Amino acid sequence: MKKLFFAAVLTAPFASTSVLAQVMPPAEYVTVAGTSDLYEITSSRVVLETTKDPKVRGFAEMMVDHHTRSTADLKAAAARSRVRAAPPKLMPLQVELIAQLKAEPAATRDLAYIAQQKASHGQALNVQKAYAMEGTAPPLRAAAAQIVPVVERHIAMLMTM
């Protein structure tokens, strides 16, 4: 039985690409989502240092709060899934984005922050939706499904900014 299974995989053309979905492995999903939270929290703190706009301030404070919570939820779901993921660390692009925010004076920093938030929330939704659709670790998949509507609410708020 086993033999037949492997024969099928090997005779499948182009064995180099996975024949199944290339859904992120659980540990990679936890790292990517955690990194995205870390970037949200870091960039929001940078804009909170200077913003005079109450709308931007309110949004940034909410981002720190919500993304701290989603990190905790993911950590708990990862533990239930027995997944060990490396602690989140900003990716090179996110390091650059933070440097860009810090380089802006107060007035234009607000604009740069909103533009970055629009882009990063689109990416976060992409990651969460993809894992909620086909993720392999059920507790993490459930966590992703709960994060999707939260990110969608953030996107709806950003559309008014």
Place this chain on the structure above:
Amino acid sequence: MTSTRLLALLLIGTSSAALAQSRPSPNAPPPPVGARLPAQPPVAATDMQAVLDQMPRLGAKPIEMLPPVKARLQPTAADATRAVMRMKGMSTAPDPAVVTQDLPYGSDPKQYARVYRPAAMPAGGTPMPVIVYYHGGGWVIADVNVYDAAPRLMAKQLNAIVVSVEYRSAPEAKFPAQHDDAAAAYRWVLANAQSWGGDVNKIAFAGESAGGNLAVATAIHARDNRLTMPLHILAVYPIANSSMTLPSKRDSANAKPLNTPMLKWFGHYFSKTPADMRDPRINLVSANLRGLPPVTIVNAQLDPLRSDGETLAAAMRSAGVRVEQRTFEGVTHEFFGMGAVVRGAYDANMYAIGRLQAAFATRNR
């Protein structure tokens, strides 16, 4: 035994399906890349190369090796451009001379548009020209956020309202979802432009890459459905010819940030069947192009889509359309958004803006 055999059949079925068109999932695996062509593209201009050099520094991985969910996380040419700007001490914030508003045109969350307006728009002033702009990304990656530079610049330089259309992306929504959204957005613009201070008698279409295709395809849709025709179409390195043996698809096979394997990757995800690649909405060179307004086509020398633009210009001329096509030397795909730091891009921006300005001015006579 039977279940194993079934599984084996299923696996073979899945893998051969991966060769042509993908499942409608962002986790669907990429198609096989196959043997790389040995072509080495000519050297890019120094300022262009400085932008390209930022891509690996920002952690860019080859798109053609990734499923869409990961491809959408990769740093873009726009990210690389802003990195260069920061290092030169320039502001990377959106130009505050232009303000934006995001408005829905359909029920899907992706069916919205970003309306760009000059911040100093005179109250009760004369209505402004309207440019409907479609972003690129092969209909799979990128969004209005990635393609901010060109619409913002056009709004400022032309004192125009630019409507940058977001649309559903593939493989979640496959062809012709993007063409349907592009047309729906245009009907919505026609119904609403006046309330934004726009002049519905002065409309132009513009777009980059997959969006350059949408600009032309939507004008064809407007002609066939007797909608108001745009005065001008600006197609920047459009997807326009599905032939994979065109000169640029060989000589720029390994160009950056777009290479020929990526074109196959996009097709794998956006098409439902192989026949979609021959659909005149994608393979624009085979479309009925008669009756289109004057067209400007901008191409980059180091771009696998260069021949798409050249062959589209030829097809348009044969159909009696007034078309001007220019290929800018030493620059690559996506250069049109790099005017702040790449000389060739600045020149192309000024050329395109001049063409649009002239088109809007004709209407005043």
